[in-house]
Amino acid sequence: xxxxxxxxxxxxxxxxxxxxxxxxxxxxxxxxxxxxxxxxxxxxxxxxxxxxxxxxxxxxxxxxxxxxxxxxxxxxxxxxxxxxxxxxxxxxxxxxxxxxxxxxxxxxxxxxxxxxxxxxxxxxxxxxxxxxxxxxxxxxxxxxxxxxxxxxxxxxxxxxxxxxxxxxxxxxxxxxxxxxxxxxxxxxxxxxxxxxxxxxxxxxxxxxxxxxxxxxxxxxxxxxxxxxxxxxxxxxxxxxxxxxxxxxxxxxxx
Amino acid sequence: xxxxxxxxxxxxxxxxxxxxxxxxxxxxxxxxxxxxxxxxxxxxxxxxxxxxxxxxxxxxxxxxxxxxxxxxxxxxxxxxxxxxxxxxxxxxxxxxxxxxxxxxxxxxxxxxxxxxxxxxxxxxxxxxxxxxxxxxxxxxxxxxxxxxxxxxxxxxxxxxxxxxxx
Numbered sequence: 001x002x003x004x005x006x007x008x009x010x011x012x013x014x015x016x017x018x019x020x021x022x023x024x025x026x027x028x029x030x031x032x033x034x035x036x037x038x039x040x041x042x043x044x045x046x047x048x049x050x051x052x053x054x055x056x057x058x059x060x061x062x063x064x065x066x067x068x069x070x071x072x073x074x075x076x077x078x079x080x081x082x083x084x085x086x087x088x089x090x091x092x093x094x095x096x097x098x099x100x101x102x103x104x105x106x107x108x109x110x111x112x113x114x115x116x117x118x119x120x121x122x123x124x125x126x127x128x129x130x131x132x133x134x135x136x137x138x139x140x141x142x143x144x145x146x147x148x149x150x151x152x153x154x155x156x157x158x159x160x161x162x163x164x165x166x167x168x169x170x171x172x173x174x175x176x177x178x179x180x181x182x183x184x185x186x187x188x189x190x191x192x193x194x195x196x197x198x199x200x201x202x203x204x205x206x207x208x209x210x211x212x213x214x215x216x217x218x219x220x221x222x223x224x225x226x227x228x229x230x231x232x233x234x235x236x237x238x239x240x241x242x243x244x245x246x247x248x249x250x251x252x253x254x
Numbered sequence: 255x256x257x258x259x260x261x262x263x264x265x266x267x268x269x270x271x272x273x274x275x276x277x278x279x280x281x282x283x284x285x286x287x288x289x290x291x292x293x294x295x296x297x298x299x300x301x302x303x304x305x306x307x308x309x310x311x312x313x314x315x316x317x318x319x320x321x322x323x324x325x326x327x328x329x330x331x332x333x334x335x336x337x338x339x340x341x342x343x344x345x346x347x348x349x350x351x352x353x354x355x356x357x358x359x360x361x362x363x364x365x366x367x368x369x370x371x372x373x374x375x376x377x378x379x380x381x382x383x384x385x386x387x388x389x390x391x392x393x394x395x396x397x398x399x400x401x402x403x404x405x406x407x408x409x410x411x412x413x414x415x416x417x418x419x420x
Contacts, residue, residue, distance in 0.1 A: 037360035055356040086284035109331025123289030152283035201386035
């Protein structure tokens with residue numbers, strides 16, 4: 001949520017990253033204190049979808065409904081950004097030939113429309129299947145699917161941080177456009193530790209019902225089977241990976 | 255950076271299999287998040303606009319919302335990035351307005367300190383289990399960092415400015 005003019009990307013990107021991080025951190029702490037320090041208090045606010053609603057109702061002397069309507073675009077934007085994310089990700093996977101070529105079809109403005117459509121159909125199917133398997137358990141299973149998504153994210157974060165550490169030691173001689181600093185590896189290790197604790201918490205403390213673990217295991221098995229049956233023999237480095245990233249260096253090094 | 259998220263980095267350092275799994279789980283997580291949020295969005299929408307509905311008809315509303323989402327993305331085309339930048343600023347303004355507008359009624363002593371006294375333990379009022387249950391919320395903080403790999407393709411084509419909209 002921060003605009004930074006990038007004249008020389010190598011020097012300004014780390015600065016931009018720090019600015020984004022500081023903005024997020026300051027905003028998060030400020031919002032936490034602001035929401036907790038007023039009616040209805042910290043414990044009730046923790047369990048409502050839009051904790052700002054109470055404050056806005058007082059501020060504008062209006063109804064909950066109107067405040068919720070005015071906050072809907074913000075919520076819609078969250079959905080929009082997440083859709084942007086999976087569209088881009090699946091398109092990039094397709095360019096590396098890890099997914100079929102149809103996922104990389106783009107329309108005007110480089111929008112990966114096929115990835116968006118296929119991802120949307122999968123998401124819709126997921127909802128419909130949960131709705132019709134057992135209507136009484138729908139709400140519970142929706143909550144558990146949220147846990148599954150969090151487990152997927154935790155896996156990504158842990159591997160990303162481990163990748164950073166491995167990269168530092170395995171390719172230490174590689175010339176970098178900017179320095180990470182001596183705290184990089186220790187902080188990454190702390191991050192790995194925190195995310196592992198979160199992952200364990202999600203697996204064994206989030207719910208007594210282990211539906212989420214079964215769902216996660218099924219999805220992971222599908223991913224593994226797909227990789228060995230289809231992707232492994234076809235994968236390659238996409239143009240971007242060869243030109244922008246360090247793939248060429250690594251390939252040549254090997 | 256390569257547009258597509260963290261998988262490219264993981265692929266080179268941790269090997270192709272783990273790299274693929276990172277891409278797979280990252281996409282999967284976002285697909286699930288979108289579907290769950292769309293469900294909540296539809297429920298909020300029908301609540302806010304007093305729309306009478308039959309729970310059996312909810313899937314039709316999900317389909318409509320998904321269609322709107324995809325069409326909007328495709329319609330925005332290369333302006334997607336700028337639209338997200340603009341909306342990012344709007345979304346950022348909401349908590350600022352909230353904090354500024356409600357500052358006069360904040361009372362830390364009453365609503366935080368006194369409420370905590372109702373519980374036996376001050377640091378973990380819901381117990382260790384409650385703490386571990388709520389801990390995953392903190393992982394959302396990392397989401398903004400994770401998103402940065404996704405915007406580089408757009409900025410590369412649009413102009414060298416505005417690297418971050420996410």
